Amino acid sequence: KGKRAFIAGVADDNGYGWAIAKSLAAAGAEILVGTWVPALNIFESSLRRGKFDESRILPDGSLMEITKVYPLDAVFDNPEDVPEDIKANKRYAGSSKWTVQEVAESVKEDFGSIDILLHSLANGPEVTKPLLETSRKGYLAAISASSYSYVSLLKHFLPILNPGGSSISLTYIASERIIPGYGGGMSSAKAALESDTKVLAFEAGRKRKIRVNTISAGPLRSRAAKAIGFIDMMIDYSLANAPLQKELSAEEVGNAAAFLASPLASAITGTVLYVDNGLNAMGVGV
Numbered sequence: 218k219g220k221r222a223f224i225a226g227v228a229d230d231n232g233y234g235w236a237i238a239k240s241l242a243a244a245g246a247e248i249l250v251g252t253w254v255p256a257l258n259i260f261e262s263s264l265r266r267g268k269f270d271e272s273r274i275l276p277d278g279s280l281m282e283i284t285k286v287y288p289l290d291a292v293f294d295n296p297e298d299v300p301e302d303i304k305a306n307k308r309y310a311g312s313s314k315w316t317v318q319e320v321a322e323s324v325k326e327d328f329g330s331i332d333i334l335l336h337s338l339a340n341g342p343e344v345t346k347p348l349l350e351t352s353r354k355g356y357l358a359a360i361s362a363s364s365y366s367y368v369s370l371l372k373h374f375l376p377i378l379n380p381g382g383s384s385i386s387l388t389y390i391a392s393e394r395i396i397p398g399y400g401g402g403m404s405s406a407k408a409a410l411e412s413d414t415k416v417l418a419f420e421a422g423r424k425r426k427i428r429v430n431t432i433s434a435g436p437l438r439s440r441a442a443k444a445i446g447f448i449d450m451m452i453d454y455s456l457a458n459a460p461l462q463k464e465l466s467a468e469e470v471g472n473a474a475a476f477l478a479s480p481l482a483s484a485i486t487g488t489v490l491y492v493d494n495g496l497n498a499m500g501v502g503v
């Protein structure tokens with residue numbers, strides 16, 4: 218029987234989340250996505266109006282179907298966490314049940330269970346500031362949206378993840394090497410995410426036979442990456458210095474995720490898989 222995937226962090230057709238959805242769909246999975254509440258209307262209307270149809274085309278010529286789009290804000294675990302100003306915000310008031318716990322409950326109600334959980338989201342309000350200029354608030358916001366959001370998603374989806382299932386997040390090498398410009402505590406958030414991948418692999422593996430891995434992806438011109446402001450430079454740097462001198466396509470990351478989610482990866486858990494044309498292996502620029 219086909220597998221079912223929930224992919225958190227899809228709001229357009231430019232990011233890694235979309236590409237992962239396509240690779241999983243091409244491999245026969247049913248696709249559910251979680252879309253950040255403020256981006257929901259434009260994403261759903263673009264989908265409906267056919268704006269993404271070109272990018273929905275799968276290798277066999279058919280169009281990727283997204284069975285359901287759930288509104289999600291992964292910085293809130295349950296309704297009690299939501300502050301008044303957010304509740305009153307009209308972009309949020311227009312949707313309901315978008316906290317992590319409620320989304321997991323809705324997916325359970327709608328479909329019973331899933332096999333694959335994908336976390337493809339990050340946010341750091343002070344990402345353009347060096348760490349030395351980052352406020353406590355900005356740092357904690359980066360950790361909340363980019364690291365704890367994953368702990369929370371896995372925690373709430375674990376009871377409906379079928380044994381043998383797979384959970385995957387996206388990370389960046391700024392966690393372990395100095396990448397000036399990836400600021401605001403985002404490098405710290407990715408370090409936490411990678412360390413948590415190991416601990417969660419143990420806990421989810423023992424508890425429900427779920428594998429937990431993270432993909433350290435090379436640079437992609439996504440909406441989030443453009444907001445950081447140095448993405449073109451990072452793409453040029455990779456082209457000049459990586460062992461494989463080609464632009465990285467989102468599809469290559471999608472395919473790696475499909476591999477990690479498949480039985481071909483049945484003994485792989487707790488790892489950081491680099492999908493970056495090999496750039497991580499270089500010790501010097503050339």
Ligand code: NAD
Binds near residue numbers: 229252291390438
């Ligand atoms: P993207 O903009 O396509 O994806 C980020 C998504 O996160 C967006 O859809 C955004 O709406 C969503 N989001 C932000 N805050 C949220 C919240 N509180 N709740 C729910 N959703 C929220 O950009 P992307 O670059 O494809 O990012 C996906 C993942 O890939 C991220 O973890 C990112 O750090 C990682 N990554 C990206 C690159 C790159 O160069 N683009 C490199 C390595 C890793």
